[in-house]
Every structure is written in C-alpha cells, then in structure tokens.
Amino acid sequence: MRAFTTAAAALVTAGALFLLPTETQAQAKKKKSDPFKNPTGYTDTPMLPDGKWRVHDIARPHPRIITPPAKPGDPPSDAIVLFDGKDLSKWVDSGKGSGQPGTAKWKVANGYFEVVPGTGDLVSKERFGDVQLHIEWSAPTEITGASQLRGNSGVIIQSRYEIQVLDSSGNVTYADGQAGSIYGQKPPLVNASRPRGEWQAYDIIFEAPRFEGEKVASPAYVTVLHNGVVLHHRHPFIGRMAHRVVGTYAPHALEEPLLLQNHGDTVRYRNIWVRRLQGYDLPEQK
Numbered sequence: 001m002r003a004f005t006t007a008a009a010a011l012v013t014a015g016a017l018f019l020l021p022t023e024t025q026a027q028a029k030k031k032k033s034d035p036f037k038n039p040t041g042y043t044d045t046p047m048l049p050d051g052k053w054r055v056h057d058i059a060r061p062h063p064r065i066i067t068p069p070a071k072p073g074d075p076p077s078d079a080i081v082l083f084d085g086k087d088l089s090k091w092v093d094s095g096k097g098s099g100q101p102g103t104a105k106w107k108v109a110n111g112y113f114e115v116v117p118g119t120g121d122l123v124s125k126e127r128f129g130d131v132q133l134h135i136e137w138s139a140p141t142e143i144t145g146a147s148q149l150r151g152n153s154g155v156i157i158q159s160r161y162e163i164q165v166l167d168s169s170g171n172v173t174y175a176d177g178q179a180g181s182i183y184g185q186k187p188p189l190v191n192a193s194r195p196r197g198e199w200q201a202y203d204i205i206f207e208a209p210r211f212e213g214e215k216v217a218s219p220a221y222v223t224v225l226h227n228g229v230v231l232h233h234r235h236p237f238i239g240r241m242a243h244r245v246v247g248t249y250a251p252h253a254l255e256e257p258l259l260l261q262n263h264g265d266t267v268r269y270r271n272i273w274v275r276r277l278q279g280y281d282l283p284e285q286k
Contacts, residue, residue, distance in 0.1 A: 040058060042055070064282070073136070074271075075134070076275065083269065091124055092125060093122065094121040094123045106262075115267050116266075123260075128276065133155075133202070134203050134273050135272045138196075138198065139165075139265070139267060149264075151265050152267070158256035167179070182232065184243060189230060192231065200226065205222065205224075208254055
C-alpha cells in the first residue's frame with residue numbers, strides 16, 4: 001500500500017509538472033490580450049513640457065508610413081526626384097547674363113549630367129524650404145587648374161546658401177572654400193573627399209531661414225554629410241553666399257529654387273532627390 005501511495009504521489013507530482021507549462025501559456029495568452037496589460041497608450045500620464053501631449057498619449061497621431069530605399073542613397077517613396085539619369089525636365093537654365101531663364105543646356109549622358117561651360121547655372125523648377133537633399137557629384141579627371149579653378153561648382157540651396165563643390169583631393173585652397181565648406185563662412189570639420197573622377201555624395205539637411213519683416217527671426221541651418229561623414233551639424237549660415245565679403249541676409253520666400261553653379265568646370269551630377277521636411281504630430285492619413 002505504501003509503495004502504491006508513493007507511486008501515485010509521484011504521478012501526481014509529474015502531472016503537476018506536466019500541466020504547469022499549459023497553465024503558463026494560458027496565462028501568457030490572457031496577458032497578451034488584456035489591453036490593460038499591453039496598452040496602446042494612456043490618458044492619465046503627465047503632460048509633456050510643451051503642453052500638447054501626455055507621455056505615451058493614446059491620442060497622439062502616428063507618423064505616416066513611407067517605403068525606405070532598397071539601398072543607401074536611393075530615394076525613399078516620398079522623395080521628389082530631381083534627376084533620375086534621363087533628362088533635365090525638372091530644371092531650367094538660369095539665363096546668366098540675359099536674366100531670362102530658359103531650357104537647361106547642360107549635357108546629359110550615361111545616367112549623369114555635366115556642366116557645359118558658357119551656359120548658365122541650373123535652377124530647379126520646383127521651390128523648397130526645409131528639406132533633406134541627396135546629391136552625387138564627380139570632379140573632372142583632367143587637371144586644368146588649381147585651387148578654385150579645379151572641379152569647382154556649388155550646391156546653392158534656395159539659390160543663396162552654398163555648400164561648395166570642388167576637387168579637394170590634393171588641391172590646396174582657402175579652408176572655407178574647399179569641398180563641403182559653407183562657402184566663405186565655415187570650413188568642413190574634415191576633408192572627406194575622394195579622388196577626382198570618383199563619385200561623391202552629399203546628404204544635406206537644411207532648415208530655411210524665417211523672417212519677420214526685414215529682420216531675421218531664425219537663420220538658416222545646415223547639416224552636411226560628405227560620403228557618409230559629418231562635415232557640419234546644424235550649423236547656422238551668417239547670410240547668403242558671397243565671395244571676398246561677409247554674406248548677409250535679405251528677406252525672401254520660405255521656399256526658393258535649388259541652384260547648381262556653373263563655374264566653368266565640367267563637374268558631373270547624378271541621383272538628385274529631395275524630401276520636404278514637415279512638422280511632428282501631423283494628422284494621420286486615412
């Protein structure tokens with residue numbers, strides 16, 4: 001009898017151990033389905049300092065969903081592609097000299113376009129304010145000059161605020177005029193240039209200036225990555241691009257065209273796209 005009882009106790013104990021995982025799974029399933037255990041937000045948490053939303057606010061809008069690029073450098077789904085390797089339909093010639101914009105005259109070939117000396121600057125038809133900009137460029141392989149006469153062009157945001165394009169691989173020039181500089185204002189933190197002829201990439205975050213009448217309410221700010229390396233981190237512009245003088249501000253619209261400078265060197269560009277940067281907490285799209 002004692003042996004039977006001991007055996008039965010062992011079976012009960014084994015059964016209890018065997019049932020324990022089943023009970024734990026049931027409890028976990030209940031916990032997972034219980035909204036109070038896994039909430040999607042709260043209505044009783046403290047207000048954040050801006051006074052608009054609570055911590056983990058259940059009513060706070062969710063960000064819109066976009067499709068990221070398949071590989072780095074490609075445009076995401078919400079980007080405005082300004083050059084896809086085919087034509088210059090998104091651009092016009094600045095009409096330098098005549099003052100009359102016209103058909104873009106730069107050369108298009110093999111998925112890139114190239115500066116044609118003697119023509120005007122290239123100006124985007126569309127205007128932009130706060131943006132994320134991706135642009136790839138390549139300085140000519142043939143050396144025809146030095147300093148500022150070697151692979152010179154410029155990415156001039158809002159047709160005023162320049163990030164310099166220059167062959168800065170083994171080419172000495174003034175520090176605030178080399179590749180990646182805020183031209184005439186601030187040298188880059190480092191020289192991340194590749195050898196001439198190789199493709200280089202700028203990724204630029206730009207915040208447009210704001211004006212109140214004739215006064216600057218907020219300056220323009222820029223963050224620049226050159227070939228994946230930070231050159232500037234939310235650095236302010238002191239004014240528009242200028243040569244040999246201090247740049248100053250003059251009031252302008254919140255959105256203005258992007259300009260690519262024709263400095264007479266056959267610099268090439270490709271894969272240009274822009275994303276407009278919008279505010280936080282926008283109403284959700286239905």
